[in-house]
Amino acid sequence: MAKNSLELETTSGPNSQLKSEVETIRQKKRKSQLTWYIFLIPSFLGILLFMVYPIFESLRLSFYQSNGTIENYIGLANFKTVLTSGPFWNSVWNTFFIGIFQIIITIPLGFIFASLINSTPKGQNFFKVIYFLPNVTSIVAASMIFAFVLHPEMGIVNYALDSIGLPTLKWLASPDTSKWAVILLAVWHWIGFVIIICLANLQAISPEMYEAARIDGASGIQQWLFITVPNMAGTFAFLLITGWIGALQRFNEVYVLGGPNGSPARSIQTMGAFIYERGFTGFEFGIASAATYIMFMIILVFTFLNLKISKMKL
Amino acid sequence: MNSMSHKKAEKISMYFKFFILLIFGSLLMAPFVWMVSVGFDRTANITMPFPPRLIPEEPSGFNYGIVFENGRLIQSYINSAIVTISSVLIGVSSSLLAGYAFSKGRFKGKKAMFIIVLCTLMIPMEPRLIPLYKLFNSVDMLNTFWPLILPPIINGMLIFLCKQFFDQLPDTLREAAQIDGAGEFKIFFRVYFPLSGPIAATMVILAFIWSWNDFLWPLVVLNNQELHTVPLYLASFSLENGTSLGGLTMALATVSILPIIVLYLFLQRYIIQSIALSGVKGE
Numbered sequence: 059m060a061k062n063s064l065e066l067e068t069t070s071g072p073n074s075q076l077k078s079e080v081e082t083i084r085q086k087k088r089k090s091q092l093t094w095y096i097f098l099i100p101s102f103l104g105i106l107l108f109m110v111y112p113i114f115e116s117l118r119l120s121f122y123q124s125n126g127t128i129e130n131y132i133g134l135a136n137f138k139t140v141l142t143s144g145p146f147w148n149s150v151w152n153t154f155f156i157g158i159f160q161i162i163i164t165i166p167l168g169f170i171f172a173s174l175i176n177s178t179p180k181g182q183n184f185f186k187v188i189y190f191l192p193n194v195t196s197i198v199a200a201s202m203i204f205a206f207v208l209h210p211e212m213g214i215v216n217y218a219l220d221s222i223g224l225p226t227l228k229w230l231a232s233p234d235t236s237k238w239a240v241i242l243l244a245v246w247h248w249i250g251f252v253i254i255i256c257l258a259n260l261q262a263i264s265p266e267m268y269e270a271a272r273i274d275g276a277s278g279i280q281q282w283l284f285i286t287v288p289n290m291a292g293t294f295a296f297l298l299i300t301g302w303i304g305a306l307q308r309f310n311e312v313y314v315l316g317g318p319n320g321s322p323a324r325s326i327q328t329m330g331a332f333i334y335e336r337g338f339t340g341f342e343f344g345i346a347s348a349a350t351y352i353m354f355m356i357i358l359v360f361t362f363l364n365l366k367i368s369k370m371k372l
Numbered sequence: 373m374n375s376m377s378h379k380k381a382e383k384i385s386m387y388f389k390f391f392i393l394l395i396f397g398s399l400l401m402a403p404f405v406w407m408v409s410v411g412f413d414r415t416a417n418i419t420m421p422f423p424p425r426l427i428p429e430e431p432s433g434f435n436y437g438i439v440f441e442n443g444r445l446i447q448s449y450i451n452s453a454i455v456t457i458s459s460v461l462i463g464v465s466s467s468l469l470a471g472y473a474f475s476k477g478r479f480k481g482k483k484a485m486f487i488i489v490l491c492t493l494m495i496p497m498e499p500r501l502i503p504l505y506k507l508f509n510s511v512d513m514l515n516t517f518w519p520l521i522l523p524p525i526i527n528g529m530l531i532f533l534c535k536q537f538f539d540q541l542p543d544t545l546r547e548a549a550q551i552d553g554a555g556e557f558k559i560f561f562r563v564y565f566p567l568s569g570p571i572a573a574t575m576v577i578l579a580f581i582w583s584w585n586d587f588l589w590p591l592v593v594l595n596n597q598e599l600h601t602v603p604l605y606l607a608s609f610s611l612e613n614g615t616s617l618g619g620l621t622m623a624l625a626t627v628s629i630l631p632i633i634v635l636y637l638f639l640q641r642y643i644i645q646s647i648a649l650s651g652v653k654g655e
Contacts (some may be wrong), residue, residue, distance in 0.1 A: 070573045089476075090479075090556055091479040091480060091555065092476070093556040094473050094477035094478070094479040094482075094556065095479065096557075097469045097472060097473035097477065097556075097560075098470050098473050098485065098610065100462075100465070100466035100470070100486070100525055101468060101469070101470040101489070101525065101526050101531060102488075102526075102527030103525070104466065104522075104523065104525035105489070105492060105526050107507075108504065108522070108523040108525075108526060109495055109500070109508070109526060111503065112499070112500035112504050112507070113495060113500065113503075113508075114497060115503035115506070116499045116502060116503050119502060119503070126506065126509075126630065127442075139615075146491060161506035170524070171393070171396060174389050175393065177389060178386065178389050178390055178393065179386070181390070183392075185393050185397060187478060187637070187640050187644075188397045188400065188401065189400060189412065190396060190398070190640075190647075191401070191404070191636070192400055192620050192642060193630050193638045194581075194632060194633065194643070195404075195602055195632070195633070196584070196587075196602070196606075196628075196629070197585065197587075197605040197634070198585075198586045198606050198607050198610075199606055199625050199629050200601070201610070202462050202606055202607075202609075202610045202621060202624075202625050203403050203404075203406075203407050203622070204403065205610065205614070205615055205621075206420070206618055206621065206622070207406065208654060209420070209615055211420075211422070212419075212420035212422045212618075214402060214406050214419075214424045216404070217422070217423055217424055223493065238499050246400065246403070249400070250400075251647065253648075254644055254647050255557055255648060257648070258648035259504050272517055274559075276388045278385075289557070303496075305415070306497065307496055307497070308588070309588050310588065310603075313587075313591075313607065313609050314606075314607050314611070314648060317611060321638075325437050330498060330588065332453055333498055333501070334420070334588070334591075334592075335399065337501065337502055338505075338591075338592055341377075343502050343506075346501075346502060347499075350498045350499040350501065350502070351499060353496075353498055353499070354495075354496065354498065354499040357496050358494060361493070361494040362494070
């Protein structure tokens with residue numbers, strides 16, 4: 059600042075004064091521009107170290123045979139190994155199966171309950187709190203409880219099914235039903251989130267639309283079908299895609315319920331668990347990296363779709 | 373007459389809705405209730421009470437006593453607290469600074485840099501797992517809390533939410549301070565930071581939930597049992613014992629969940645708002 063004012067005093071003549079003024083403004087601007095970069099240093103240091111570097115390192119590793127210390131370049135062999143491996147495709151199948159059913163059950167159910175909560179005059183907040191409670195519980199603790207809740211002989215789910223005359227399932231004790239156990243847990247855990255998001259967006263629909271419909275004599279169900287549902291299309295897309303991306307990354311609950319190999323008989327081993335098993339119990343870093351890259355590409359496609367559909371501008 | 377019966381029908385449908393909500397709500401709550409109840413049942417460690425009952429035949433605090441005596445859960449609570457508080461502080465501060473710069477700053481490359489931040493939202497943890505493991509191994513930080521505390525310094529979602537918040541605050545505040553000759557840092561800390569309360573609270577809540585429940589990454593970097601966070605301890609207990617020791621498992625689950633639930637009940641309005649905001653704005 060002192061230097062700038064000195065400059066102003068020493069220069070004479072209207073032309074040079076204007077020039078120096080422009081110069082000082084420029085300097086000030088440059089200085090303030092630099093300050094803005096300082097604001098961004100912590101985040102961009104993080105991006106460089108914990109995002110950019112690992113992504114490229116992971117790509118590099120996927121072309122190497124590696125156990126953490128010794129590395130040999132082997133080209134595309136890791137990708138070939140992964141893409142021809144039965145357990146990998148099994149894990150893809152498990153991930154997709156659990157994810158698809160979790161989503162097609164939870165979103166409609168959550169939306170219906172959000173609509174119900176939205177239309178009850180009393181106890182809205184109470185229901186919100188209750189329904190969101192499972193989502194607050196860590197999925198690890200929830201899995202721990204569900205191992206007992208779904209126990210074929212002493213669990214409460216089979217007891218309840220039996221007492222209303224429905225057939226019981228073996229749940230996690232058999233590879234035929236174990237995926238349904240994970241789906242049930244996932245629905246229980248996720249539905250609160252779906253309800254909260256739906257409620258927030260339901261309450262954002264303008265009440266004038268409903269009023270106009272009521273004047274035209276539309277019934278409650280007609281209003282729900284022709285005003286509410288179409289207005290929620292964006293919300294459904296958001297839930298569908300974030301839910302799907304989350305489902306592709308499923309790991310915690312299947313690890314607690316079935317260990318890294320997803321027992322019984324690998325029936326609940328997800329892609330994440332496959333990567334963990336290969337990378338951190340077998341220390342086959344190259345193969346695990348190739349598998350993560352395949353998974354990353356799948357996730358990227360869906361995230362990209364999400365950004366396209368949503369209003370988040372890129 | 374017609375309007376009377378119409379009103380009656382409305383009332384019936386209202387009670388019906390309320391009833392359905394109550395039923396489904398109790399179904400969702402049932403695992404919690406059962407968990408607490410079995411935790412008070414000493415004999416459940418040998419055979420689970422069947423048929424299930426709300427109050428154990430011989431209620432006892434035996435299981436809860438063991439959970440506290442053993443001390444590992446308390447240790448893991450302390451570990452989780454250290455990790456969560458540090459990572460939340462780091463993540464929220466860096467995101468506040470970045471979000472503010474992206475909202476009010478005028479500098480070269482702003483748009484490109486913001487796109488880079490949004491791109492980080494697309495990068496999941498899994499492809500970074502092995503390189504990050506090797507990175508922290510090379511600086512001898514495995515089996516310390518640093519790998520859990522440092523990476524949350526970058527959080528695209530928090531930066532995005534923060535930018536949106538500052539976008540709503542008027543620029544005139546800045547201009548007034550600028551005329552007084554305040555520098556950018558002074559303007560941020562004196563003018564905008566004191567106004568950032570609502571968004572900072574949301575950011576703290578979201579970052580807290582993410583860090584507290586984080587599992588895969590801690591599992592990879594923490595082998596030392598004494599450093600285990602709550603989810604890691606629960607998982608290792610569960611994998612060791614399977615579905616034996618029902619009473620103890622349920623007591624452990626109860627004690628691990630309860631503080632979070634109490635916290636949630638106190639802050640539920642803010643937590644639910646934050647979740648909704650991350651969903652609505654993220655949309």
